[in-house]
Every structure is written in structure tokens, then in C-alpha cells.
Amino acid sequence: xxxxxxxxxxxxxxxxxxxxxxxxxxxxxxxxxxxxxxxxxxxxxxxxxxxxxxxxxxxxxxxxxxxxxxxxxxxxxxxxxxxxxxxxxxxxxxxxxxxxxxxxxxxxxxxxxxxxxxxxxxxxxxxxxxxxxxxxxxxxxxxxxxxxxxxxxxxxxxxxxxxxxxxxxxxxxxxxxxxxxxxxxxxxxxxxxxxxxxxxxxxxxxxxxxxxxxxxxxxxxxxxxxxxxxxxxxxxxxxxxxxxxxxxxxxxxxxxxxxxxxxxxxxxxxxxxxxxxxxxxxxxxxxxxxxxxxxxxxxxxxxxxxxxxxxxxxxxxxxxxxxxxxxxxxxxxxxxxxxxxxxxxxxxxxxxxxxxxxxxxxxxxxxxxxxxxxxxxxxxxxxxxxxxxxxxxxxxxxxxxxxxxxxxxxxxxxxxxxxxxxxxxxxxxxxxxxxxxxxxxxxxxxxxxxxxxxxxxxxxxxxxxxxxxxxxxxxxxxxxxxxxxxxxxxxxxxxx
Amino acid sequence: xxxxxxxxxxxxxxxxxxxxxxxxxxxxxxxxxxxxxxxxxxxxxxxxxxxxxxxxxxxxxxxxxxxxxxxxxxxxxxxxxxxxxxxxxxxxxxxxxxxxxxxxxxxxxxxxxxxxxxxxxxxxxxxxxxxxxxxxxxxxxxxxxxxxxxxxxxxxxxxxxx
Numbered sequence: 001x002x003x004x005x006x007x008x009x010x011x012x013x014x015x016x017x018x019x020x021x022x023x024x025x026x027x028x029x030x031x032x033x034x035x036x037x038x039x040x041x042x043x044x045x046x047x048x049x050x051x052x053x054x055x056x057x058x059x060x061x062x063x064x065x066x067x068x069x070x071x072x073x074x075x076x077x078x079x080x081x082x083x084x085x086x087x088x089x090x091x092x093x094x095x096x097x098x099x100x101x102x103x104x105x106x107x108x109x110x111x112x113x114x115x116x117x118x119x120x121x122x123x124x125x126x127x128x129x130x131x132x133x134x135x136x137x138x139x140x141x142x143x144x145x146x147x148x149x150x151x152x153x154x155x156x157x158x159x160x161x162x163x164x165x166x167x168x169x170x171x172x173x174x175x176x177x178x179x180x181x182x183x184x185x186x187x188x189x190x191x192x193x194x195x196x197x198x199x200x201x202x203x204x205x206x207x208x209x210x211x212x213x214x215x216x217x218x219x220x221x222x223x224x225x226x227x228x229x230x231x232x233x234x235x236x237x238x239x240x241x242x243x244x245x246x247x248x249x250x251x252x253x254x255x256x257x258x259x260x261x262x263x264x265x266x267x268x269x270x271x272x273x274x275x276x277x278x279x280x281x282x283x284x285x286x287x288x289x290x291x292x293x294x295x296x297x298x299x300x301x302x303x304x305x306x307x308x309x310x311x312x313x314x315x316x317x318x319x320x321x322x323x324x325x326x327x328x329x330x331x332x333x334x335x336x337x338x339x340x341x342x343x344x345x346x347x348x349x350x351x352x353x354x355x356x357x358x359x360x361x362x363x364x365x366x367x368x369x370x371x372x373x374x375x376x377x378x379x380x381x382x383x384x385x386x387x388x389x390x391x392x393x394x395x396x397x398x399x400x401x402x403x404x405x406x407x408x409x410x411x412x413x414x415x416x417x418x419x420x421x422x423x424x425x426x427x428x429x430x431x432x433x434x435x436x437x438x439x440x441x442x443x444x445x446x447x448x449x450x451x452x453x454x455x456x457x458x459x460x461x462x463x464x465x466x467x468x469x470x471x472x473x474x475x476x477x478x479x480x481x482x483x484x485x486x487x488x489x490x491x492x493x494x495x496x
Numbered sequence: 497x498x499x500x501x502x503x504x505x506x507x508x509x510x511x512x513x514x515x516x517x518x519x520x521x522x523x524x525x526x527x528x529x530x531x532x533x534x535x536x537x538x539x540x541x542x543x544x545x546x547x548x549x550x551x552x553x554x555x556x557x558x559x560x561x562x563x564x565x566x567x568x569x570x571x572x573x574x575x576x577x578x579x580x581x582x583x584x585x586x587x588x589x590x591x592x593x594x595x596x597x598x599x600x601x602x603x604x605x606x607x608x609x610x611x612x613x614x615x616x617x618x619x620x621x622x623x624x625x626x627x628x629x630x631x632x633x634x635x636x637x638x639x640x641x642x643x644x645x646x647x648x649x650x651x652x653x654x655x656x657x658x
Binding site: 165166168169172173175176178179183185186188190191214218221222224385387388390391392394395398399402403406408411412415418419422423424426427428429437441444445448449452 | 499500502503506507510514517520521524525527528530531532534535536538539542543545546549581584585588589591592593595596599600604608611612615616619620622630634641647648649650653
């Protein structure tokens with residue numbers, strides 16, 4: 001095995017492979033910087049070029065791309081308050097708050113170093129788990145997957161500080177949006193209002209950009225001040241780097257969350273950052289500054305979303321089950337290059353699999369260093385007057401939203417959701433749970449249908465399901481109750 | 497408490513949408529109706545409770561001239577709605593709507609440089625030299641991403657509706 005690992009490392013000395021890996025990294029970084037242009041749009045750009053390509057070279061390019069999008073997507077999340085991709089939504093909460101205080105560089109430094117470490121952790125996990133992953137993935141049946149989806153939905157109750165009622169309501173609104181289009185189990189088209197566009201449901205890009213991108217730009221314009229209200233940039237990259245290493249246990253914990261969520265097919269990138277953020281918020285010593293610019297609120301989701309890439313590759317490579325949209329395209333690319341995803345990736349194509357592991361390590365390191373090198377300049381975006389920045393951003397949003405299905409419906413959907421989300425932002429109704437509900441709607445429905453049709457109502461009595469149900473109850477009721485008592489305690493102390 | 501009243505208004509709209517959503521869901525086949533019925537009824541219950549809470553707070557604030565209402569993580573003091581903010585909000589909503597209309601009428605290729613120019617000059621009042629540079633940059637970026645990367649831009653609805 002050691003020989004195979006070293007042999008795979010030697011593969012990376014091939015100049016052609018290195019060149020294509022760099023191409024993947026650079027495109028990944030650019031796509032990550034552009035808000036709303038997630039990994040799926042970017043990965044799909046590569047597909048036409050993969051046919052007949054050398055599998056080592058092609059995989060290095062694809063994995064190089066997939067590995068780094070989660071690193072550079074921090075730029076828009078921290079500097080503009082617009083998630084660069086689905087996996088960097090949670091970073092917005094504290095990253096953007098830090099940028100507004102003029103500490104954008106510090107947030108970026110912490111974020112890139114956390115991403116780098118998380119990515120390397122994910123690659124190591126892929127290497128370690130790859131041989132034992134199959135039984136774990138096979139052990140999860142549709143009832144457990146359904147309960148995990150519900151757990152993902154209910155964690156919003158924990159995430160939305162102060163008002164779990166509105167958080168859960170927002171998640172349900174997201175679930176409602178997700179049910180638009182064809183039903184998975186029966187030929188029924190719901191809420192399509194006679195339009196062909198809605199047959200496949202609303203595209204994630206349009207919904208995500210409507211929920212976050214448009215309201216943030218509107219907010220910037222109405223406020224009339226640059227993102228960073230402070231006059232000078234306080235804190236630096238090195239400070240951020242140091243803070244990541246100071247919170248190494250948090251990095252480790254969040255990376256582990258990232259890998260675990262990545263391994264579970266369908267949980268994907270939209271949830272992992274929130275889970276890591278929620279866990280960090282609940283487990284760190286003093287969480288009173290979370291949401292207002294706590295550096296740990298940046299470190300946790302960024303470690304997790306990069307580590308997740310290694311985890312996602314486990315079911316993709318070993319079972320041929322894509323864990324996310326990007327890995328679905330990766331899977332298609334592998335087939336185009338003549339590889340058969342599945343157990344053969346651990347026998348016949350073990351060398352390719354191990355090259356993927358090394359590519360993950362090296363791509364994350366390169367991307368981290370590149371972002372650190374560039375961030376001092378890119379961080380200056382926060383000081384640009386909104387009137388100078390907004391028209392360009394609006395054009396980017398329109399162009400990006402249109403790439404989803406290339407239909408005018410994308411723009412209309414983004415606009416309508418954007419206006420509603422702007423008012424939600426104004427009156428304090430959280431928008432993030434809407435996106436989580438929307439993303440999990442397909443899984444919610446699919447696994448519910450599979451469980452009911454296969455097991456009837458008996459699945460609800462399974463031990464694993466009951467354990468997960470207890471966990472959901474604990475999260476939904478226990479979180480708010482704990483916070484209520486915590487707040488009462490603070491109020492008492494203040495009034496004393 | 498303008499925010500509280502605005503929130504009550506928005507929650508009322510959402511409750512109304514939920515009712516319409518559920519009304520439609522009742523007519524679906526059983527398998528297709530499970531998720532919409534669950535999502536719609538839970539949302540209706542939660543939104544109804546939130547609305548009721550806000551209405552009670554509104555009444556309390558009206559009579560006692562004091563209200564304590566918890567703010568969510570996204571709600572910050574700077575979001576407080578003032579008359580000036582409302583005017584700016586409508587102005588920029590019009591700009592966003594204008595962009596959509598311009599893209600639909602001309603297609604993004606022509607609408608983008610025009611919009612950039614108009615916005616920077618009329619709203620930002622930036623010097624002509626900067627505006628011209630921005631327009632040229634926009635055209636170059638559109639050409640690069642359209643011809644080299646292969647992105648597809650929305651065309652005018654008068655030439656190609658879909």
C-alpha cells in the first residue's frame with residue numbers, strides 16, 4: 001500500500017498532469033470568487049473537454065477544481081456578505097461582520113488557513129476511510145437518511161439565535177419552495193401554474209442568489225456606505241493565520257464534521273457549514289459574539305466545507321453515488337474518461353484513486369497559499385463605494401442566475417425571491433433556513449416515499465430511527481430551552 | 497416600531513401564501529401530497545404563531561409604549577427603517593427592476609454596458625472617464641466569458657423569448 005501511495009505521489013511530477021491540475025485550481029478559484037457560480041456550473045464547463053482524456057490528467061483537473069472552490073468562495077462571503085457558494089453561507093455570519101469592522105483581512109487569513117487544513121484533513125480521511133467506507137454507506141437505509149434530512153432541517157432551530165420559531169418557519173418555507181415541480185414518486189406536477197419552466201422545480205442558483213445576493217446589494221446601496229464601515233483595515237492575514245492554529249481543536253472537530261457529512265450521500269455542501277457552525281457555537285466556551293464577528297464562526301465552517309470534499313469523494317469513488325452536484329459531474333467525467341466508479345476504484349484503478357488523494361492535498365495547499373497571497377488586494381473590495389460596485393454585481397448576478405437553466409424564469413425567480421428576501425432581511429426573518437429547507441426538500445420527499453413504500457409505517461419503530469428522532473427532539477426543544485435559561489441568567493445578572 | 501408592523505405584514509402575506517399552497521396540495525395524488533401537506537401545514541402553524549406573537553407585541557407596545565422583542569441573528573441596529581431608507585429602498589428596487597426590464601428588452605450583451613453607464617453616471621455621479629472605462633471593461637468581460645468560456649447570455653425577448 002505504501003508503494004502505491006508513493007507511486008501516486010510520483011504521478012504528480014508529470015508536468016502535463018501538474019499543468020491541468022493548475023488549470024483546474026485557477027478556474028476553481030475564479031468560479032469561487034464569483035458569487036452564485038457554484039461548483040456545478042464550473043465543473044460542467046470541463047465536461048466537454050474530458051472525453052478521451054488521460055484519466056490521471058482529467059481527474060487531477062477535476063479534483064483540483066472541486067477542491068478549491070470552497071477556499072476562494074470566502075472572498076464574496078466575507079467581503080460582500082454574499083455566499084460565494086452553497087458551502088460558505090455560514091461564513092457570511094461572522095466573516096461579513098468582521099469585514100464590516102474593517103477586519104476583512106483577519107477573517108480571510110483565518111478562513112484560508114482553516115480551508116487549507118480542512119482540505120488536507122479531508123484528503124487524509126479519504127485515504128484512511130476508502131477501504132472501510134462501503135459497509136458504513138451500505139448501513140444507511142432510507143429511513144435513516146430521511147431522519148438525517150429532518151435533523152438537517154431542525155438544526156436551523158439552533159442556528160437562528162433568539163428566534164427558533166421564525167427559523168423553523170423559514171425552513172418550512174424553503175421546503176415549500178422545494179416541492180415545486182415534478183413529484184419524485186408519481187407523475188404529478190405541482191405548483192407549476194402552466195409553465196414549462198417550473199416542471200423541474202426552481203434552480204438552486206436562482207433561489208440562493210435571490211435569497212442572499214440581491215438583498216445584500218440592495219442593503220449596501222440603501223445604506224450608502226462601503227461594506228467596511230471602518231476607515232482602515234484592522235487586523236491582518238497573519239493574525240488570522242495564527243488564530244486558526246490557536247483554535248486547532250476546533251479545526252479538527254469541524255473537519256471531522258465535514259468528512260462525516262460529506263460521506264453521507266445527498267447531505268452535501270449546503271448543510272455542512274451550518275452544522276459545523278452550529279456545533280462550534282454550542283461547544284466553544286464563550287459564544288456570545290457568534291454572529292457579530294467571532295473568528296471561530298469563520299474557522300469552523302471553512303474547515304468543514306473543505307474537509308467535506310474528501311468525504312464526498314468516498315461514496316462517489318467507492319460506490320458511484322455522488323454526494324453533491326459537483327461530484328455528480330465528476331462521476332460523469334470519470335465515465336467519459338473510461339473509469340468505472342465503484343469497487344474497481346479500490347482495485348484496478350487504485351492508482352487513480354490515490355492520485356486523487358494527493359491532488360486533494362496539493363490543490364488545497366496551493367489554493368490556500370494563492371488566496372493568502374492575493375487576499376490583501378482583494379480585501380480592498382470592502383472599501384469600494386457601493387454605487388461603484390453594485391451595478392457590476394447586479395450584472396454578475398443576472399449572468400450567473402441565467403446559467404442555471406438558461407431560461408428567463410431564472411431571472412424572474414431570482415428577482416421575486418430577492419425582493420421577498422430583502423423584506424425578510426429588513427424585518428429580521430432569517431433567510432438561511434429557507435435555503436436549507438429548499439436544498440433538503442428533494443431528499444426529504446425521496447427518502448420519505450422510499451421508507452413508506454418499502455417498510456410501511458414500521459420504519460418509525462426502528463432503533464436507529466428512534467435515536468435520530470430523540471436527537472431531533474433534543475435539538476428542536478432543548479436548544480431553545482437552554483438558550484432561554486441562558487438569556488434569563490444574563491438578564492438577571494444585568495439587572496442585579 | 498415600524499419593523500414590527502412591517503414584519504407582521506410580511507408574516508400575514510406568508511400565512512396567506514401558505515393557505516393557498518395547502519389548498520392546492522389537497523388536490524394532489526396521495527404520494528405527491530405528503531411533503532407539501534407537511535411543509536405547508538407546519539409553516540402555517542409556525543407562521544401563525546409568530547404572527548400572533550407580533551400582533552400581541554404590537555398591542556402591548558401601543559398601550560404600554562414599550563416592547564421587547566427578540567431580534568434574530570441577521571437583524572442589526574443599522575437595519576432600522578427610516579423615511580430616508582424607505583426612499584432609497586424604492587429607488588434601488590426601481591434600479592433592479594430596470595435592469596431586468598433592460599435585459600428583457602435588449603438582451604444582456606447590450607443591456608449590461610448601458611446599465612453600467614447609466615447607473616454609474618446617474619446614481620453614482622462618477623466622472624465620464626471612469627464610466628467609459630467601466631463600459632469598455634464590461635464589454636470585454638462579456639466577450640471573454642461569452643466567446644472564450646462559453647457562457648450563454650440572456651437574449652432580448654423580442655428576438656428569442658426562450
